Amino acid sequence: MAMFAIYFKEINSFFSSLIGYIVIGTFLVLMGLVMWVFPEYSVLDNNYANLDALFGVAPMIFLFLIPAVSMRTFAEEKQSGTIELLVTRPISDWQIVGGKFLACLTLVVFSLLPTVFYYITVYQLGAPQGNLDSGGILGSYIGLLFLAGAFVAIGIFASSLTNNQIVAFVLATFLCFMTYMAFDSLSRLPIFFGKTDDIVQSIGISYHYDSISRGVLDSRDVVYFISVIVLFLAATVLSLGRRRWEK
Amino acid sequence: MSVKVHHLVKTFEAQHAVDDVSFEAHKGEVLGFLGPNGAGKTTTMKIITGYLPQSAGQVEVCGFNISESPMEARARVGYLPEHNPLYRDMYVREYLAFTAGMHQVRNAAKRVDEMVERTGLTSHRHKLIGELSKGYRQRVGLAQAMLHDPEVLILDEPTSGLDPNQIIEIRQLIKDLGREKTVILSTHILGEVEAVCDRAIIINKGKLVANAPIQELKQQFTGQSIVTAEFAGKTDAGQLKKIRHVLAVQSLGGNTWQMTASAEHDIRADVFAFAVDNKLTLLELHKELFSVEDVFQQLTK
Numbered sequence: 317m318a319m320f321a322i323y324f325k326e327i328n329s330f331f332s333s334l335i336g337y338i339v340i341g342t343f344l345v346l347m348g349l350v351m352w353v354f355p356e357y358s359v360l361d362n363n364y365a366n367l368d369a370l371f372g373v374a375p376m377i378f379l380f381l382i383p384a385v386s387m388r389t390f391a392e393e394k395q396s397g398t399i400e401l402l403v404t405r406p407i408s409d410w411q412i413v414g415g416k417f418l419a420c421l422t423l424v425v426f427s428l429l430p431t432v433f434y435y436i437t438v439y440q441l442g443a444p445q446g447n448l449d450s451g452g453i454l455g456s457y458i459g460l461l462f463l464a465g466a467f468v469a470i471g472i473f474a475s476s477l478t479n480n481q482i483v484a485f486v487l488a489t490f491l492c493f494m495t496y497m498a499f500d501s502l503s504r505l506p507i508f509f510g511k512t513d514d515i516v517q518s519i520g521i522s523y524h525y526d527s528i529s530r531g532v533l534d535s536r537d538v539v540y541f542i543s544v545i546v547l548f549l550a551a552t553v554l555s556l557g558r559r560r561w562e563k
Numbered sequence: 564m565s566v567k568v569h570h571l572v573k574t575f576e577a578q579h580a581v582d583d584v585s586f587e588a589h590k591g592e593v594l595g596f597l598g599p600n601g602a603g604k605t606t607t608m609k610i611i612t613g614y615l616p617q618s619a620g621q622v623e624v625c626g627f628n629i630s631e632s633p634m635e636a637r638a639r640v641g642y643l644p645e646h647n648p649l650y651r652d653m654y655v656r657e658y659l660a661f662t663a664g665m666h667q668v669r670n671a672a673k674r675v676d677e678m679v680e681r682t683g684l685t686s687h688r689h690k691l692i693g694e695l696s697k698g699y700r701q702r703v704g705l706a707q708a709m710l711h712d713p714e715v716l717i718l719d720e721p722t723s724g725l726d727p728n729q730i731i732e733i734r735q736l737i738k739d740l741g742r743e744k745t746v747i748l749s750t751h752i753l754g755e756v757e758a759v760c761d762r763a764i765i766i767n768k769g770k771l772v773a774n775a776p777i778q779e780l781k782q783q784f785t786g787q788s789i790v791t792a793e794f795a796g797k798t799d800a801g802q803l804k805k806i807r808h809v810l811a812v813q814s815l816g817g818n819t820w821q822m823t824a825s826a827e828h829d830i831r832a833d834v835f836a837f838a839v840d841n842k843l844t845l846l847e848l849h850k851e852l853f854s855v856e857d858v859f860q861q862l863t864k
Contacts, residue, residue: 321664325653333652397648401707404612405665406638560616 318407322415323422326389330423339385343427346377351434365442366449370431371456371529375496375522378424378467383488385423386471387481389416390556394479409553417465417472417549424464428457452531459528462541466521467492469548476555495544496521565590565715565745566611571620573606573769580606582769583620590714593741595760595777596749599863603769604749605645608717611747612642625714638666641708645719647701651693655684655703658692659710666711678706682736698729705736716740718748722755734759753859767863780858788826789851792834793819795844802841807833819847 330336350373355361357369393399402412435453442448467488474488475481499520503513517523521544524537566588573581581603588594596604609615611622613629613636622629627636650658656675663671679688682702687695692703701721708716721737722730737759740746750756756763756777763780765773773780787810800812803820808828813821824830831848838845 318665318667321661324664325661328657329650329652396650397644397646398650399648400609400614400644401642401648404614404637404640404642405662406634407665408634559614 317411318405319411319415319418322407322412323419326416326419327422330385330419335385335388336423336426339381339423340427340430343377343381344430347374347431347434359438359441365438365447367434367438367453367456370434371460374428374460375463375525378464379492379496380489381427382420382424382464382467383471383474383485383492386420386468386488387475387484389420389472390476390552391479391481391484395481403556409556410549413472413476413549413552413556417468417545420468420472421465424468425461428460428464449531452529455531455533456529458533459525459537462528462538462545463496463521463525466495466541466544466548469545469552470495473548473552473555476552496525499523565625566747567621567623568607568611569621569623571607571610571622572618573603573610573615574618579769581610581617581766584766584769584771585620586764586771586774588715588745588747590745591742592762593737593746593748593760595756595763596747596766597751597753597756597763597859598749598766600751602766602863604766605719607766608642608719608747608749611715612640612717613637638711639714641711641713641716643704643708643716643718643721647704649692649700649703651691653692655679655688655690655692655695658703659706662707662710668711674710674712678710681709682706683732698725698733701725701729701733705733709740714744716744716746716748718746720749720751722750722752730755765859765862772862773858787823788829790822790824790830790834791815791819791847791849791851792822792838792845793817793847794838795846798841798843803837806830806837809833821851 330339347370350357350369351367352358352360357373359365359369362369390399393402403409438448439446470491471484471488474491475484477487478484497520499516499518500522502508503516508516518540521541524540527534528537568584568586571581571584572579584603584607586594596607598604606615610617611624611629613633616630624636625639627639629636653661656679659675659678660671663675668674679685682705684699684702684706687699692700695703701724705718705721708718718737722733725733734755737746737748741759741761748759760777762776763773764771795818797818798820800814800820803809803812803822806822808824808830809822810825811823813823815821822830822834829850831850834848835845837843
């Protein structure tokens with residue numbers, strides 16, 4: 317399928333440049349520090365055999381790393397003019413967007429994979445050995461993947477709006493932050509509090525991420541994440557087709 | 564009929580970038596697109612490739628309407644955009660393989676090697692595109708346009724920025740391609756049209772002002788032929804005017820005269836006869852050829 321031509325081209329460009337290695341390296345170094353070194357989070361200092369530190373901090377790191385991965389997807393193609401060749405090939409805009417989305421998500425998965433070692437280590441450290449909530453951890457990984465998917469979709473959308481990668485990065489970070497955390501805080505405003513605060517809260521990503529992290533895979537949370545991803549990918553397709561309806 | 568453009572209109576903010584343009588391009592023909600900068604050449608090409616939508620009118624590529632069956636039409640078009648955009652951080656073969664993947668070309672690796680050879684990229688196939696000189700980048704651009712063996716090639720200023728040797732090579736390549744495909748190329752180098760194209764279309768301010776084979780274009784639009792003659796002895800305008808079909812006589816100094824007649828008459832024989840009758844020795848006699856430049860200037864004033 318033509319979508320995979322784009323997928324593999326993007327993956328290749330991550331690993332033939334430094335981007336792929338820097339993203340994975342930065343994520344793992346930060347995660348390692350948080351898990352084992354920083355006293356306020358570290359498993360060794362908290363004396364609980366769990367991965368709460370990982371799942372609590374990873375979204376914050378993704379908030380910056382994922383926009384950095386996705387910022388070039390369309391902005392660079394627009395800047396160099398290659399977008400013109402891309403959209404005149406016999407492939408649909410959905411395939412182009414889908415290929416780029418999956419490629420960015422794959423890079424995030426690659427950076428997450430090595431953290432399985434943390435699970436193994438903490439499993440050994442538990443007293444008694446193996447005393448940790450494996451179901452909750454699996455749920456948290458799934459939640460983190462959904463969150464990453466939503467961030468990637470937002471990042472690609474931001475990239476499709478501009479031909480400047482820095483603008484794409486800043487816009488994506490802002491949009492990710494807003495959808496991740498802002499609704500949580502907004503819900504505590506007096507006009508919402510005690511009335512519609514749970515509705516406002518449930519628009520945000522953190523509400524659903526926390527819910528999945530508890531280890532309960534609720535279909536509402538899954539539907540929420542898939543909706544956010546599809547919504548932003550659809551917005552990207554719409555933005556790509558802007559030349560068609562712009563007068 | 565490979566490409567059929569029917570009453571094409573494109574407006575940008577109430578301005579007609581392309582205004583009611585109709586033409587056809589046939590298989591085995593290189594069609595030159597001429598016009599001053601901003602005349603609507605690039606816009607027309609972008610519409611044919613499906614990058615921009617038209618405001619009105621129809622475009623058909625190999626029988627597929629680009630608005631109704633865009634995928635079928637796009638699959639049959641090879642496109643080299645203006646400024647030849649490329650991924651600078653990809654290797655030549657990698658990029659061509661990527662292009663093959665998007666077109667679902669069968670035996671992609673073999674086809675890529677074929678294209679590399681045909682465009683003379685063999686010694687550069689393992690280089691980064693960003694490291695290539697402009698001439699070689701242009702070849703990569705042509706290779707990606709031809710990779711899926713399209714019936715129609717749309718080349719927007721394929722020789723811009725190349726040195727004279729590279730220009731000759733690329734032109735030869737385009738000429739070879741023109742035998743089996745439909746090639747539409749835009750240029751503002753008028754000599755290029757004469758060198759490569761079978762037919763020329765001239766666009767000015769979005770309107771089609773000429774569409775004819777090059778030879779015809781040169782005669783039809785100037786409407787007159789000019790003959791220059793140098794005699795050994797003196798003669799005068801009055802006598803020269805009596806020569807059959809001569810409409811105007813102009814002295815170029817000394818015994819050199821320029822005579823104008825309508826395009827359908829070749830007055831050289833008459834001038835020769837005049838010289839013999841008047842016992843004048845004819846030192847020089849030639850017909851001025853109109854260049855595409857003249858036609859172009861006349862049509863796009």
